[in-house]
Amino acid sequence: MTKLIAAALLLAAPAFAAAQQLLRLPPAALMPKGGGHEYTRPPAIPAPLNDIAGLDYPEPSIATSAYALDSLLSLAASNNPTLVQARLHISGELAKALQAGLYPNPMLSYEADQIFVKNDRVANTPGEFQGAIAQQRIVTAGKLRLSREKYQRRAHVAEHLAVTQQFRVCNDIRIHFYQALAAQATLAIRRELQKTAEDSALTSQESYNMGQARRPEVRRTNVALQRTRLDVLSAENAYQEHFRRLAALVGAPLPGGAVVGELMPECPVLTYEEALQRLIAESPELAAARAKLSVDQATVSRELVQWVPDLVVKGGAGYNFESQEAVAAAGLQIEVPLYDRNQGTVQQARSDYARQRREIDRVELELRDRLATTYQQYVTSLQHAFEYERLILPELKAAYAELLQSYKENRVDWPEVLMAQHDYFDARLTQVDNLMHARTQEVLIYGFLLHDGLRAAQGIAPPGHIDAVPKPR
């Protein structure tokens, strides 16, 4: 039995070693002699971070350039490519309207009929008729007008979609502006927290010398300091990220700099019903969907008259070689709608119209769906932001101040003061986050839930699709 266990252990040992190798183990710990026998210096306060800390650290980190929201919006208006795309969509549709309303051109032809017909004089004449014929299609039932109107309405849809795109861009600029602003504030607070951690490290050294702390506690304080320094670097990196994304949205290179603005939401707070009514009444997405219904209505009207035959009239003058005299020719052509009365297309157009009615419902419901989530985040972040501003931050600040005063009067320990200060600064970090979320959601609520300003501008047809035909209808 013992042998079995020993064998099992031998088999297990390599497996254990292999498992150990899978783990990335930290360097071996410095093992000092056991404490408490003689005086040992405490672990020193760690030096600042290594070289890689300066890898993405622009000099100076915050340049003198300062960017306000309005200037960034102006820059984006002239540089963001999607806004140009949106304008081109409108132009495209207007061009189609132009094309669709153009009257068909006349046809000129030369006709030679019954070549080699005989007459009294010649066995084979050049023909009974040779001459020029002019032919003109006479469009009936207002087809051209209806087609033009249809594309004009499509241009109107494109206008709504352009407004949508403008909101996407502007909202996104705003959101990233506030995120950059928040990252900037976070960085400033992180730097304060670093100083608190440095104070804690100093306090730890003092405590050690007064027999009130042991080396492991000093080490923990040192580690806390170094983690705080890493947090500062993370905050700097985050700010750089947000600033660079902002520059990408603007569409123009921005030299490094600071953003200046106000994080606290400024618009009147909306109830859910107010936000919903505003969205239903004014959303450009919904307006585009409604305008598209008008296009589909026009399409039905257009297709309903398609079966009405156009008249094709023609006439000309020529020479009758049989009778050897000049003659005229005339003709009238009309399609007899015996089988094809455009029933299928009419049915399709009516289906499209009905589908679009449902599309409006769908867009509205989708907006409601998006609003439900956004409003929840909006109201939650506002509740947090306002309550932090009204009570939580002042209370924490007062607690810190009272403890400072008590410390001044020798009534409390310094670590307790530092803890209160940390709590206050930490809550300020949370508040920055609250404000950032509140601002973001405010932008979305007031901006009809539109964002993603580098998405290609949406046209009435899918992007890149060529639906231009010689004669669109």
Next chain:
Amino acid sequence: MSKPHDQNERRRFLKTSAIAAGGSLLGGLVGGHAAAQQPPMQGMGPGMDSMPGMKHGGELPKPIGEPQAGPPTDVSDVYDGYSRFKPGRGNSPDSDYYLGKLMPGFRSPDAAPAPFVAPDLEKLPWKMVRGAKEFHLRPMAVEREFLPGYKMNVYGYNGSMPGPTIEVTQGDRVRIIVTNELPEATSTHWHGLDLPVQWDGASELTQNLIEPGQSFAYEFDVHEEGTFFYHSHIPMQEANGSVGFFIIHPKKPFDPPVDRDFGLIFQNFFIEPSQTIADSWRMDWNWHTINGRSGPFTTPLVCKHGERVRVRIMNFAPMQHHPIHLHGHTFWITGHEGARVPKSAWVPRNTSLIGIAQATDFEFIANNPGDWMLHCHMVHHMMNHMTRQVGPRVRDTTVDRYLANLDVHPSGDLTKEDPGFRTPGYPQKMQGMKMSDEFMQTIWNRREVQGMRAMWPMSVMGLMTTLRVLPDDLYRIVMESDEPVEKGAVFAEIVRRFGTPARYEAAPKMKGRM
């Protein structure tokens, strides 16, 4: 006793008598002639200014009082080798007068007992009703100013914490009507008295609780004598301060008679910093009071050189015993809360451990002039709200720069290395002890402390007070006149007469305000 003891009234009487009987003397003591009457001191010029090595020579108080008057001549000074006017042991430990054991005070044995004085506490008035001394005691929540500007919320009686002193004579019949003004039930226990059980005050065991707004009359004959006390028998009310002295004078005065009879109640509380409500649930205690005040707000016990003094100390701390130490004198333990100890069992001591709910009476001859500490010797009881010293207060920086902008943390110098920190254990001296001007004014605005050294409030803290033994002329100036006395003047005068003036250094003025 027909009316409560009034120290102010007594002081007024003494002051008036002194002026009537010896106005010229008192005038001479404090006036500008004092310096001229001052005999030249050994090693000194006509004034203190020229004293070599004197750091604050120019500020040394001028001589006051009338040293030539000397001690009284109508009393016996030495008993079997023991002098009432200078420290000593006497000729033999077996002598009745060894360490002044049975040396009488100045007071006549035929006179009534010396008035009992519990500094900073009132006495409960009474009137005779149906053959009994009737007292009215009202348990209630009270506010007590532990230190100037520190008004703490505790429980007590009749607006005071500790409650007013009940003072009777052995053999009296007393009726004490307790009316509960607390919002919770209570009962009152008469600690140490052998009573018919129904008056013992042990809640529920012997009586129903006194509900809020209700009264209960305790009535009994007093056959005991000595130092007793009353307190609530609800534990947390006890811990919150519900206690008071019950002093019973013997029908036959104790021998030898004493000139002073002081009473001190020692208490502890836990009060959070920036809080005023005592937390009676805590297991540690950070505020320490004597008769409801903390040092340096405790009022000194002032007596005259050569008097026989009795001090009764009662420990009402919730869970800490106190080793009480008196400087400059060896005292005889003459009684406890149970009874006066037979003389054969008296013990001489400098320090006496007084347990919770115990009282100890001790007596001594005040033969060593000066300002003497009387304190609990537990280090943590010699201060209040003791806190660790780390942080700005040991970095030579001020907390004000943190207070100046709460949103920014001032940078610390991580490279800074205070040379002191090369010594493990540094710093042990408490730093940053500051007292406001208002605080100091209140401390100094009492006759009992006049003429003490300028820095004395820095050393008398927590569970500490002082015993002042003053020559007759200085006692009169301090306690029976309204004359202004320069800080340190009385102390310097005692040094002149009884010490080594050539080596005396005056206390520095505290930043020009003292």
